[in-house]
Amino acid sequence: MLLFRGTDLRKGLSxxxxxxxxEKWMTWFRRLxxxxxxxxxxxxxxxxxxxxxxxxxxxxxxxxxSKEAIGGYxxxxxxxxxxAVAIARECPGLPYGIRVEVRPVAGECPIAAQARTEAxxxxx
Amino acid sequence: xxxxxxxxxxxxxxxxxxYKALSxxxxxxxxSENKAWIDxxxxxxxxxxxxxxxxxGATVFxxxxxxxxxxxxxxSKEAIGGYxxxxxxTIEEALAIAQSCPSLAYGTSIEVRPVADECPLDxxARELAREEQLANA
Numbered sequence: 398m399l400l401f402r403g404t405d406l407r408k409g410l411s412x413x414x415x416x417x418x419x420e421k422w423m424t425w426f427r428r429l430x431x432x433x434x435x436x437x438x439x440x441x442x443x444x445x446x447x448x449x450x451x452x453x454x455x456x457x458x459x460x461x462x463s464k465e466a467i468g469g470y471x472x473x474x475x476x477x478x479x480x481a482v483a484i485a486r487e488c489p490g491l492p493y494g495i496r497v498e499v500r501p502v503a504g505e506c507p508i509a510a511q512a513r514t515e516a517x518x519x520x521x
Numbered sequence: 522x523x524x525x526x527x528x529x530x531x532x533x534x535x536x537x538x539x540y541k542a543l544s545x546x547x548x549x550x551x552x553s554e555n556k557a558w559i560d561x562x563x564x565x566x567x568x569x570x571x572x573x574x575x576x577x578g579a580t581v582f583x584x585x586x587x588x589x590x591x592x593x594x595x596x597s598k599e600a601i602g603g604y605x606x607x608x609x610x611t612i613e614e615a616l617a618i619a620q621s622c623p624s625l626a627y628g629t630s631i632e633v634r635p636v637a638d639e640c641p642l643d644x645x646a647r648e649l650a651r652e653e654q655l656a657n658a
Contacts, residue, residue: 419642449630486586500578512548
């Protein structure tokens with residue numbers, strides 16, 4: 398999975414430049430989809446909420462104009478980390494400060510995996 | 522904030538590896554609670570299967586992606602541990618679902634984000650073009 402971090406690249410760019418980056422991004426996604434390498438991808442709105450704690454408190458998140466905020470994602474159907482990093486390197490947002498987090502999708506829930514490991518230890 | 526959104530909502534789980542500190546019994550309990558929660562949402566047609574992410578990976582940044590760095594994806598409480606895509610139309614319903622997540626009790630926080638209809642860069646480009654037109658009028 399590619400997570401695109403940084404939602405502040407819009408600052409300082411002209412409408413034409415913004416449109417060009419956006420077009421490049423769409424072309425990139427279309428090519429990966431046609432190649433069967435991208436199976437999903439979506440941009441996120443610059444607002445949202447965070448739910449946290451035992452009390453399930455809802456708070457506003459700083460999602461706009463933040464270097465760390467996630468602006469969208471691609472889900473890739475490829476087998477190696479090397480290929481994922483190579484694809485991440487093609488991201489048209491990189492020259493504007495976007496960072497691409499590349500994360501392997503887990504085969505199963507890590508909590509369930511940990512539970513099984515613990516259970517095996519307990520039997521020994 | 523828009524309360525209505527046809528494109529659904531993305532839940533991003535943020536946490537460290539809190540489950541590594543639990544006993545075998547606690548782990549079984551929370552794993553089955555989580556599974557039941559997701560199975561129910563999926564059966565109701567409110568969620569499409571999400572994914573957990575491995576606690577490893579890389580970050581690519583800089584012009585032409587010349588820099589590649591590791592983690593931290595394990596220790597940080599801010600790290601994304603997985604996601605779930607909700608097929609609901611209001612932020613209120615998305616928040617109510619997020620609030621019913623069993624992992625919250627263990628320190629996980631959940632980011633609730635509306636999925637965008639189009640690229641926000643295009644939206645901003647149009648806004649800017651309009652502002653320029655007004656300024657020149």
